[in-house]
Amino acid sequence: MTNPSGANAGSATPVTPVTPGVRSSGSSSLSTGQGRTQIADTVVSKIAGLATREISGVYALGGGAARAFGAIRERIPGASSNHSQGVGVEVGEKQAAIDLDLVVEYGVGISELAAAIRRNVIGAIERMTGLEVVEVNIVVNDVHIPSDDDDNGPAQPVGPPRVT
Numbered sequence: 001m002t003n004p005s006g007a008n009a010g011s012a013t014p015v016t017p018v019t020p021g022v023r024s025s026g027s028s029s030l031s032t033g034q035g036r037t038q039i040a041d042t043v044v045s046k047i048a049g050l051a052t053r054e055i056s057g058v059y060a061l062g063g064g065a066a067r068a069f070g071a072i073r074e075r076i077p078g079a080s081s082n083h084s085q086g087v088g089v090e091v092g093e094k095q096a097a098i099d100l101d102l103v104v105e106y107g108v109g110i111s112e113l114a115a116a117i118r119r120n121v122i123g124a125i126e127r128m129t130g131l132e133v134v135e136v137n138i139v140v141n142d143v144h145i146p147s148d149d150d151d152n153g154p155a156q157p158v159g160p161p162r163v164t
Contacts, residue, residue, distance in 0.1 A: 030094065037130075039091060039129050041091050042084060043129070046087075047124050048098045049086070051123075051124035052087070052100055055117050057105050057108035057116075058102055058104060058105075059102075060102065060144070061102050062085040062141075063086070063141050087099070088101075091131065096129070096131045096132070097133070100117065101139045102141065103142040103144050105146075106143050106145045110140055114138045
C-alpha cells in the first residue's frame, strides 16, 4: 500500500534533518506576544548532565582530561562540582542538540544504557525548557571496573607464576 507521499505504508518515511539553531515553522512557548525567553547553553548542558547522571550504569561524564580536572576541582575547598562536565550543547531558538562523553560501569549493556540516557535527557530538557531536542549523541570513552578502585595495591596474578 502506498500513502500520498509515495512511500510504502509501514515503512520508515524519510526525515529531513533539522539543524540546531534553524527555526522550524511550529509555534514555540519560548516566544509569545508578551516577550521572548532565551535559554543559555549552560542551562541546557546542566540539565543534560544531571539527567545523564540519574541513569544507573553511568559512572562518570567527560573524557580522561576532563575527569582529572574535575577530580582536582572537587578537592578545592568551596569549589562546586561541574554538572556540565562531558556535555556539549548547541542551542537554537527552538531546538537543541546534545553531545555526551561518558564512562560506563562494567557489565552494563551499552545500547540499552544509551537508549535510557537519550529518553531521560530528551524528557528533562523538553519538559524544563520547551526546546525540541533534535539529537543526543553519546560517546563512550571508557568502562569502569570496580576493582580499579581498590586500594589494596597492585592486583595479584591468578594461577601459578609464569616464571620461577
